[in-house]
Amino acid sequence: MDKSFVIRHTVEAHPDLSIPDPHQDAFVRTTLGFWMYLMTDCLIFASLFITYAVLHHETFGGPSSRELFELKLPFAETMALLLSSVSCGFAILASLKNKKNKIIGWLIVAFLFGAAFVGMELHEFNGLLQQGHSWRKSAFLSSFFTLVGTHGLHVSIGLLWMLVMMAQVFRNGVTLFTFRRLVIFGMFWHFLDLVWIFIFTFVYLIGVL
């Protein structure tokens, strides 16, 4: 084709291709795109938090948060998720040095802490249901189960993703693709820990006051 028919839609920020442009490669495009997804997810959690704040006192004659919540379990959950988040960070640091066994080791540690978190949350939900305090009881309990359950569902999906990452790192080692996926998985996992700060602060700590 004649060169004059080719329309260039993009303006090259760095026409000199020998200089690497930090914002054009697939890695940065992927992490930025994933970051945007996390920000929209943040808005979902924000709306659930607002729903909880509005419905917090609408107990319909049932138990209030002060009667239901205690702090031991949330504290253990907080520690488990924080340790899991940091272990995941250590796995990514190990991937910078191409240490395959170390990555898988730290991912296993992160997985066990994450699984402990989900286990404790299920234990708590089961306890509430056994006592008859299900989400059908009141608007307060509906909003509580929706908010904390959505977070728990995110963590459970994260655990599944972590298993897939372990398998990929085990099979392929650290490549362009597994490294990129590890980094975005790390963003996801740290983000869930960030959301949990607001859950333990607004739901549990303020709930027992």
Place this chain on the structure above:
Amino acid sequence: MNSEPNLNEIKKEYHGTLRSYIQGFIASLLLTLASFALVITRVISGHFLIYTIVALGLIQAAVQLRFFLKLGHEDHPRWETLVFGFMLFVLLLIAICSLWIMKNLNDRLM
């Protein structure tokens, strides 16, 4: 695009270090312990206690954004910080306006 960098160049775009993770971890740990300790011991009470816990939570969120999610550390132009700022704007708009409307409605119906 034929200027796709290789793995070693990509790794330089990752800004996390052992130091940042350990700093973030210790700060988060102390802030969490402080929040729980304040609520369990009730050294302070009432609205002041609530404001203090919320402040500790917000500080911890900022610490984790800075040390774990590396916000504000990316190369210029800082798209991630920009997107975060816009999200925060939308979030505050939704939060403040919803709470305002629902409280107003509640007051009028009572």
